[in-house]
Amino acid sequence: MSLRIAVTGCGPAGLATAIMLSGQGHQVTLFERFASPRPIGSGIILQPTGLAVLRELGLNDEIHTLGRRIDRIHGVSMPSHRQVLNVDYSVLGDDYHGLAVHRAALFDVLYDKAQGCDLTILNNVDVQDVACSDQAIAVVDRNHERHGAFDIVVDASGAGTRLRSHAVHPTRLRELAYGALWGAFDWPDANFDSSTLEQRYVGAHTMIGVLPIGRHAGIANDQVAFFWSIKTRDQERWLRDGLESWKSSVMAIWPETHVILDQITAASDMALASYGHCTLRTPFGHRIAFLGDAAHSTSPQLGQGANMALLDAWTLSKALEQCKDVQTALTTYAASRRWHVRAFQAASLALTPFYQSDSRVLALLRDGLFDPVAKLPIARRIVAGLISGMLGRLPRGLRV
Numbered sequence: 001m002s003l004r005i006a007v008t009g010c011g012p013a014g015l016a017t018a019i020m021l022s023g024q025g026h027q028v029t030l031f032e033r034f035a036s037p038r039p040i041g042s043g044i045i046l047q048p049t050g051l052a053v054l055r056e057l058g059l060n061d062e063i064h065t066l067g068r069r070i071d072r073i074h075g076v077s078m079p080s081h082r083q084v085l086n087v088d089y090s091v092l093g094d095d096y097h098g099l100a101v102h103r104a105a106l107f108d109v110l111y112d113k114a115q116g117c118d119l120t121i122l123n124n125v126d127v128q129d130v131a132c133s134d135q136a137i138a139v140v141d142r143n144h145e146r147h148g149a150f151d152i153v154v155d156a157s158g159a160g161t162r163l164r165s166h167a168v169h170p171t172r173l174r175e176l177a178y179g180a181l182w183g184a185f186d187w188p189d190a191n192f193d194s195s196t197l198e199q200r201y202v203g204a205h206t207m208i209g210v211l212p213i214g215r216h217a218g219i220a221n222d223q224v225a226f227f228w229s230i231k232t233r234d235q236e237r238w239l240r241d242g243l244e245s246w247k248s249s250v251m252a253i254w255p256e257t258h259v260i261l262d263q264i265t266a267a268s269d270m271a272l273a274s275y276g277h278c279t280l281r282t283p284f285g286h287r288i289a290f291l292g293d294a295a296h297s298t299s300p301q302l303g304q305g306a307n308m309a310l311l312d313a314w315t316l317s318k319a320l321e322q323c324k325d326v327q328t329a330l331t332t333y334a335a336s337r338r339w340h341v342r343a344f345q346a347a348s349l350a351l352t353p354f355y356q357s358d359s360r361v362l363a364l365l366r367d368g369l370f371d372p373v374a375k376l377p378i379a380r381r382i383v384a385g386l387i388s389g390m391l392g393r394l395p396r397g398l399r400v
């Protein structure tokens with residue numbers, strides 16, 4: 001069947017879905033709210049799951065040329081210097097690794113591919129609603145203008161989607177108290193290992209991260225993503241206190257970061273990312289499917305969001321290819337993703353407060369228990385599976 005399909009959002013979920021569905025011969029229209037689509041944020045880790053989908057899209061070489069291979073995730077509690085997290089991808093097998101990329105790099109490879117596909121990209125359309133009849137569905141923008149008729153809408157407009165009320169069981173996004181300040185800077189050749197995500201924690205209220213993320217089209221030098229955990233409501237105070245006072249606090253915890261801090265010359269070099277948690281029990285409605293953060297958003301503590309978005313895109317496109325009608329395809333998509341999504345959303349909800357909360361007890365438990373438990377052989381595999389996205393049932397047919 002050849003369907004008329006609207007996809008909302010030019011993030012990883014929307015772009016990957018649009019590429020795959022246009023490749024299957026559907027008439028795809030991709031809507032983006034920005035006048036010219038652009039990525040927001042600095043660095044993300046692509047896990048073996050997300051990399052498998054990019055390989056299916058023929059983008060393996062492009063993304064590996066830009067990104068940085070990550071073999072290890074390492075976290076240390078301060079000031080005790082006690083190791084809390086030490087996850088090595090090689091526990092899963094020699095071929096497994098993460099790939100840290102600048103968000104712009106992931107966006108560019110997907111967007112370039114989408115532009116070469118037989119699909120329509122409509123920018124500057126802020127999708128606020130859909131209007132559905134038995135025969136078709138239309139997209140409604142901020143100016144109440146209708147676009148379509150389509151056979152199906154694929155909502156990939158992220159955590160802030162306005163369309164969740166059209167899901168079978170609508171669920172509201174719960175904002176999390178903690179977010180993070182993020183920035184991308186030149187990779188400092190000294191002091192850090194270029195294949196490790198390195199983190200430092202003080203209690204659960206402070207977390208600092210250094211992630212090598214490679215290059216993207218606009219930047220010749222390798223980059224590093226640097227992040228500082230903060231309550232979103234404290235951003236004003238952070239601005240008032242001034243950069244120098246903040247840099248002193250960071251240096252007191254992790255002196256080696258001076259090679260990155262020296263590059264931060266204005267508060268605007270660090271952008272605030274806020275997080276929310278929401279899982280749609282049934283990620284579809286009548287003629288509408290929800291993918292990526294629109295279906296399941298959470299804090300990025302486990303680093304799975306973009307990878308899950310890519311898995312969703314692959315699963316939905318396979319369901320539409322294999323099922324004889326739209327509603328069966330939507331049910332099949334939801335069933336295929338159910339357990340993987342639920343497992344990671346639950347794990348993220350349970351683990352995030354150990355790293356981002358005001359709880360002293362959780363920080364003490366983390367510092368005392370996580371490392372010894374993770375050294376048990378079975379636990380090592382579970383933790384590696386959790387970090388790599390490979391716990392739970394992965395979509396059938398995808399070679400990870």
Ligand SMILES: Cc1cc2nc3c(=O)[nH]c(=O)nc-3n(C[C@H](O)[C@H](O)[C@H](O)COP(=O)(O)OP(=O)(O)OC[C@H]3O[C@@H](n4cnc5c(N)ncnc54)[C@H](O)[C@@H]3O)c2cc1C
Nearest residue numbers: 009011012013033044045127158292293303304305306307
């Ligand atoms: C600081 C931070 C670090 C992260 N680190 C990682 C990591 O290491 N690994 C990982 O896998 N994930 C990570 N994530 C999560 C990851 O970024 C998201 O899960 C992922 O981007 C979700 O992809 P998406 O396509 O569903 O949504 P998004 O990337 O949010 O894309 C949504 C798109 O829809 C567009 N849009 C929004 N509203 C509308 C509208 N009304 N009309 C039309 N278009 C609209 C947006 O402009 C955007 O282009 C991180 C997130 C943050 C904030």
